[in-house]
Amino acid sequence: MNFCSNCGARVVARIPDGDHRERWVCPSCGTIHYQNPRLVVGAIPEGEDRILLCKRGIEPRYGKWTLPAGFMENGETVAQAAQRETHEEALAHIEIIDMFSVFSVPHVDQVHVFYRARLGAPEFGTTPESIEVALFAEHEIPWDEIAFRTVSTTLRHYFEDRARGTYRVHWGAITPPAPR
Amino acid sequence: MNFCSNCGARVVARIPDGDHRERWVCPSCGTIHYQNPRLVVGAIPEGEDRILLCKRGIEPRYGKWTLPAGFMENGETVAQAAQRETHEEALAHIEIIDMFSVFSVPHVDQVHVFYRARLGAPEFGTTPESIEVALFAEHEIPWDEIAFRTVSTTLRHYFEDRARGTYRVHWGAITPPAPR
Numbered sequence: 318m319n320f321c322s323n324c325g326a327r328v329v330a331r332i333p334d335g336d337h338r339e340r341w342v343c344p345s346c347g348t349i350h351y352q353n354p355r356l357v358v359g360a361i362p363e364g365e366d367r368i369l370l371c372k373r374g375i376e377p378r379y380g381k382w383t384l385p386a387g388f389m390e391n392g393e394t395v396a397q398a399a400q401r402e403t404h405e406e407a408l409a410h411i412e413i414i415d416m417f418s419v420f421s422v423p424h425v426d427q428v429h430v431f432y433r434a435r436l437g438a439p440e441f442g443t444t445p446e447s448i449e450v451a452l453f454a455e456h457e458i459p460w461d462e463i464a465f466r467t468v469s470t471t472l473r474h475y476f477e478d479r480a481r482g483t484y485r486v487h488w489g490a491i492t493p494p495a496p497r
Numbered sequence: 498m499n500f501c502s503n504c505g506a507r508v509v510a511r512i513p514d515g516d517h518r519e520r521w522v523c524p525s526c527g528t529i530h531y532q533n534p535r536l537v538v539g540a541i542p543e544g545e546d547r548i549l550l551c552k553r554g555i556e557p558r559y560g561k562w563t564l565p566a567g568f569m570e571n572g573e574t575v576a577q578a579a580q581r582e583t584h585e586e587a588l589a590h591i592e593i594i595d596m597f598s599v600f601s602v603p604h605v606d607q608v609h610v611f612y613r614a615r616l617g618a619p620e621f622g623t624t625p626e627s628i629e630v631a632l633f634a635e636h637e638i639p640w641d642e643i644a645f646r647t648v649s650t651t652l653r654h655y656f657e658d659r660a661r662g663t664y665r666v667h668w669g670a671i672t673p674p675a676p677r
Contacts, residue, residue, distance in 0.1 A: 320505035322498045322521075322530070327505075335625060337585075338570065341502075350502070353535045354569050356608060389534050390518065394601035394670040395608055405517075416599060416668045419610075421574035428536060428575055430599075445515060486666040488596045490574040 323348045354426045357467075358398035359386020360434040361475055362411050364452045368475075369441060371406050372449035373464055380448070381464035384431060384471065385409070399432045407450045409441040418471040419488040429467040429491075433475070433484065455479075466491050503528045534606045537647075538578035539566020540614040541655055542591050544632050548655075549621060551586050552629035553644055560628070561644035564611060564651065565589070579612045587630045589621040598651040599668040609647040609671075613655070613664065635659075646671050 318341040321328050326345035333340055333349050341350040361384055362369040370382045385406040389398040396413045403411050411434035418431045441450045453459075455476050463469040470491065478484045498521040501508050506525035513520055513529050521530040541564055542549040550562045565586040569578040576593045583591050591614035598611045621630045633639075635656050643649040650671065658664045 318502045320500055320502050322500050322502045322508075325500035325505050325507075328502075351568070352571055354571055355533045356536065388531070389608075391532055391534055391606040392603050394603050395599065395668070396601070396670075397603075416666060419575065419596060419599070421576070423572050423574050423577075426571040428569075486596060488575070490576075 318350060318352075321346060321348055322350065352426075354421075354423075354428055356389040356395065356398070357386055357427050357429045358389045358395055358402060358431075359384045359429070359468075360399040360403045360411055360413075360432050361417060361471065362403060362407070362409055362434050362436045363414075364436040364439050367452035367454050367457075368472075369403075369407060369409060369436060369450065369452055370458075371447035372451075374444070374446050374448040378464035380462075382459050382462050383464040384468050385447075386429065386431070386468075395430055396432060399430075399434065403434070406444055406446045407441045408444060409450075410437045411435060412437060415484065416486050417484065418467075418474060419486065420467045420470065421490040422467060423490060424493045429465075429471075431467075431471045498530060498532075501526060501528055502530065532606075534601075534603075534608055536569040536575065536578070537566055537607050537609045538569045538575055538582060538611075539564045539609070539648075540579040540583045540591050540593075540612050541597060541651065542583060542587070542589055542614050542616045543594075544616040544619050547632035547634050547637075548652075549583075549587060549589060549616060549630065549632055550638075551627035552631075554624070554626050554628040558644035560642075562639050562642050563644040564648050565627075566609065566611070566648075575610055576612060579610075579614065583614070586624055586626045587621045588624060589630075590617045591615060592617060595664065596666050597664065598647075598654060599666065600647045600650065601670040602647060603670060604673045609645075609651075611647075611651045 321343035324346040501523035504526040
């Protein structure tokens with residue numbers, strides 16, 4: 318951040334009175350520009366015993382497989398974000414079943430939320446964001462080609478819960494990969 | 498938003514190519530300034546059979562009671578945010594038990610998350626944000642003086658689950674109050 322989005326003056330980094338963290342502050346109009354984590358929201362769309370995955374047509378992780386998910390927008394609920402992203406990425410309409418996972422990814426300032434969801438019909442297709450969209454049985458999941466660790470972790474918990482016959486909400490943190 | 502935080506030029510509202518929503522876009526350097534919901538994270542601190550509430554010492558809702566909660570910061574996990582906010586607002590140290598509620602508040606672009614938590618010791622105190630901090634048994638909860646609907650909804654579910662002897666994660670949306 319270089320300039321104040323309110324008045325256009327150059328911002329400075331300092332700890333505001335009564336605060337405990339450095340913020341971008343405008344010395345001209347006094348606006349404090351807080352920066353906060355963003356929510357990435359998606360779904361595990363179930364089509365009978367298979368689940369829907371998308372092959373990414375955009376960076377990062379072009380060509381890797383993911384659950385449909387994306388940044389939550391202002392003015393919507395978390396569940397609506399999951400439905401919207403599933404339609405934008407896979408042209409699929411889903412019915413939300415239940416929240417399934419909430420993973421913090423603090424090194425990129427994100428929180429990822431996934432819902433279990435029912436595919437209304439086996440209708441889906443490619444989009445500008447997905448070069449391939451397909452249903453996978455558990456033994457067909459391309460584990461080595463999953464785009465994000467929140468997705469592979471969510472899928473692992475999902476198949477464990479499904480085998481056990483009972484689902485719960487899983488939460489935790491995904492830490493940075495160890496340096497090589 | 499009036500000015501580009503990157504280059505200081507005046508921004509314009511338009512739908513970027515490949516997007517479907519109006520964004521603040523900089524015609525000079527091309528930066529798209531996305532705006533996304535913020536996470537408000539807190540705890541239900543349990544001290545034996547009582548729970549800790551804070552009387553707000555700041556606006557909004559000065560003088561009303563709330564669970565300790567506040568905006569999640571970059572670089573932390575959701576659970577760490579709940580612990581930090583509980584210490585900042587009530588000088589209390591908590592141990593996280595489990596995620597308990599996730600409520601979207603789309604009309605203010607927020608998502609509120611609460612964890613059940615154990616008070617390590619019955620130690621707490623007032624802070625610049627809380628003019629009173631106290632433990633309440635269920636029949637002592639000041640239901641008519643709760644600051645936010647996500648808090649009263651969370652507390653209602655909490656005491657229902659506790660009476661039933663089994664907790665689950667509750668989620669949903671809080672819609673704007675009906676106009677009078």
